[in-house]
Amino acid sequence: MKSRNIRYIILYCIIPILIVSQFSPLIKLEISNIQNSINLSNSGTSNYTIPQNVTYQVETNFSIQQLTGSGNYYLKFAKLNNKTPDSSLMRFSPPYQKSFPYDRFILGNIPSQTDLDHQDRFNNTYDSFNISLGSIINPEFIYGQKYNVTLNEIAFDTIQDSEIGDYNYSDIMFDLYCNNSVENYNISDPDLILASNTIVQGASNVVEKARKIIQWIRDNIEYEASEDEEKGASWAYENKKGDCSEFASLMVTLLRIQNIPARKVSGYLISNNPRLRPTVGQSWTFRFSKSETGNFLGHAWVEYYIPNVGWISCDPTFYQSDSIYFNYIDFLRFNLNVGQWFYCPGSGPDPGPSDDYKSEFPNPWFYGLSSGDIDYEYQFKVTVLEANLKPQVWIYFLAIGLPIIIILAIVSYIIVRRRKKSRELFYY
Structure with missing residues (x-):
């Protein structure tokens, strides 16, 4: 029994x-x-679904104070652009980031020059200011922004050959994201050319080429965290290691060698844990100051372009531990910039417009000449307003x-x- x-x-x-x-x-x-009912667009994007999304309130605040003496400063702040199919700035972009700015304020010193909502050649958007501060008169400048931002989890379905359009090689995107060999993205490097052509052998279309490239990076490049400046694709290939910047630069370069437009995306992560499920009311505050390095989770990933499908996101760094991050992106990252080599006055070894560029934009960028001491702080606060997550x-x-x-x-x-x-x- x-x-x-x-x-x-x-x-x-x-x-x-x-x-x-x-x-x-x-x-x-x-x-x-x-x-899927959210996915209605005729703006050159298709084949994606939105399984989940989260809406956040984002509050940024930067303050600089002249403690002694005086100084003149240039400040530049990246904005959270709308990355959607109907965006006038980010063409052919699936709805990765729907951004609604509803407040912008300046307190304290009035800038001598103000340039709001200006774009670079990649259509990233910035607010820039020139200010003069004195320790007695006009000692402080405060600038803040507030947004409601919806971050969508985007997953691309299987893309058939018949769904892939023809590239328009005269489009400006090829000048921006494919044709030119620039520092850190050296498409003329013979070792990278040989590697790219070898890796994609047997691939029948653009998607399969991208898959083979991200798999090769996973299997051959070791992740090594670094606080140094970006070293670029050739260095990563030669040394077989790097952080998210090198992972992204290498994937972008190997794709460009195959005449596939590709670009690096940089921004902030909420968490390094891709399994995080935000809940309404949950909040995070990231900050750095003159005296503290800060707790920002800066990150870089990749987008490559397919006609009729759009800019497809991949994260070669996260792909090392989770293969879902091919043709997929989560709802835990804020998109700040796309492209490479951003204008940052005062960053070059020799002062002048030709040298004042950085491979990744260090948000915010500020530079100045001071005859005394200053203090500064930047804060980026995120609060969950709505979470549409699957059980x-x-x-x-x-x-x-x-x-x-x-x-x-x-x-x-x-x-x-x-x-x-x-x-x-x-x-x-």
Whole structure:
């Protein structure tokens, strides 16, 4: 009888699991279809879904104070651009980031020059100021921005050859993101040319080439955190290591060698944990100051372009531990800049416009000449306003499996009790 009871218990445990496994895909599919209704665009983007998204309130605040003496300063702040199919600035972009700025303020010293909402050649947007501060008169300048930002999880479906359009090689994107060999993206490097051509052998289309390249980087480049300036694709290939900057630069360069427009995206992560599920009301505050290095999670990833599909995101750094990050991006990163070599006055070894560029924009950028001491602080506060997330798998089990187990346990108990009574009556 013990063996029979054990068989009953095993059977009652397996049945709910089988039922859950049958129902879970149906529930997930229904949620996915609801989210897909967001994806309506005829702006050169297609084949993506939005399984989940999170809306955040973002508050930025920068302050600089002249403690002694006086100084003249140049300040430049990157803005959180709208990256959506209908954006006038970011063409052919799926809805990675829907940004709504609703407040911008200046306190303290009035800038001598102000340039709001100006763009660089990649259409990144900035606010810039020239200010003069004195320790007694006009000692402080404060600048802040507020946004509501929706970050969408974007996943691309299987892209068929018939869905890939023809490249327009006269489009300006090829000058910006493909044709020219620049520092850190040396498409003329013979070693990188040979590597790129070898890696993509056998690939039938653009997507397969990109897949082979990101897989090669995962298998051959070791992640090594660094606080140094970006070293570029050739260095990463030669030394077989790097951080997110080198991972992104190498993937971009190997793609460009194949005549595929590709660009680096830089911004801030909320967390290094890709499994994080933000909840309404949850908040994070990132800051740095003159006396503190800060806790910002700066990061770089990649977008490559396919006609009729748009700019497709990949994260070669995260791909090392999770292969989902090919043709996929999460809702945990704020997009600040795309492209390379950004104008940062005063950053070059010799003062002058030709030298004043940095490979990645160090937001915010400020530079000046001071005859005394200063103090400064930058803060980036993020608060969750809305989280449209799919239920986790264990919730399906609790919602469907647990009641079934309880019912079957009760039925089993009743059956065992009745059999016990019938045996008692028989022997009586």
